[in-house]
Amino acid sequence: MYRFERLIWRWCDYKVIIGDIGTVKYNMSLKVFKGLTLIGESVLTDVPSAVVPFINELMQPTLPSIAIASGPSVLIYKNLKPFYKFNVPTLDVDVRLKMKHGHMLRHHRSTQRNFLRCFIETYRKVEYKWINTKIAQTFLLSKEEERDELIERYRGKKLLRKTMITCM
Structure with a gap:
């Protein structure tokens, strides 16, 4: 019973991810909140238009990555650190x-x-x-x-x- 409760508690660790547009030209950022507390922030170079969490590893399926559409790029973050950047061709x-x-x-x-x-x-x-x-x-x-x-x-x-x- 203890193990089952521990697993449930582990899966209920929710966070809110926000792509903040700032002042449209400045201060654009990715913010992560746990409850009402800001636990992480990362600067974006362009206005974010979409934020999608996804799991891309089989070894650690509990740790999702975050894909952010920002201008002509898709930015992939792992642990709130930039991991990969894909630019759409012109x-x-x-x-x-x-x-x-x-x-x-x-x-x-x-x-x-x-x-x-x-x-x-x-x-x-x-x-x-x-x-x-x-x-x-x-x-x-x-x-x-x-x-x-x-x-x-x-x-x-x-x-x-x-x-x-x-x-x-």
Whole structure:
């Protein structure tokens, strides 16, 4: 009887796992509570969208691992320590748009205005989040004089569509 009660007590050790989004850009973390007490915290690099506990070992089936979908990555934690990170591969932007955009950059036949017009057309046809936003925002927010320099700097860069994990 004692052994059975001990096993039940062992299985009733519950904890709550929370993916805290912080202020959306800062202080994102994984928090583990036992009762009302915070027993562990780990920093996340992107906004968490899903938290899934799972058992991946046969040797210690009572110790689950935690998978967290965060941006374009799935992070696996064991004992609240980072164990494995899987990144979802990026995809190319629509081939026709990429060719038109790349052709203008490669051959540099276009003036700033033509390039800007093509760039804005690309944004209208492709969702904003699919294009490398750092390059796009830098270009669109820069002054007229700096745009030629930016075109030269990012000439060889690929247009990529980032894949974000939204659920697991």
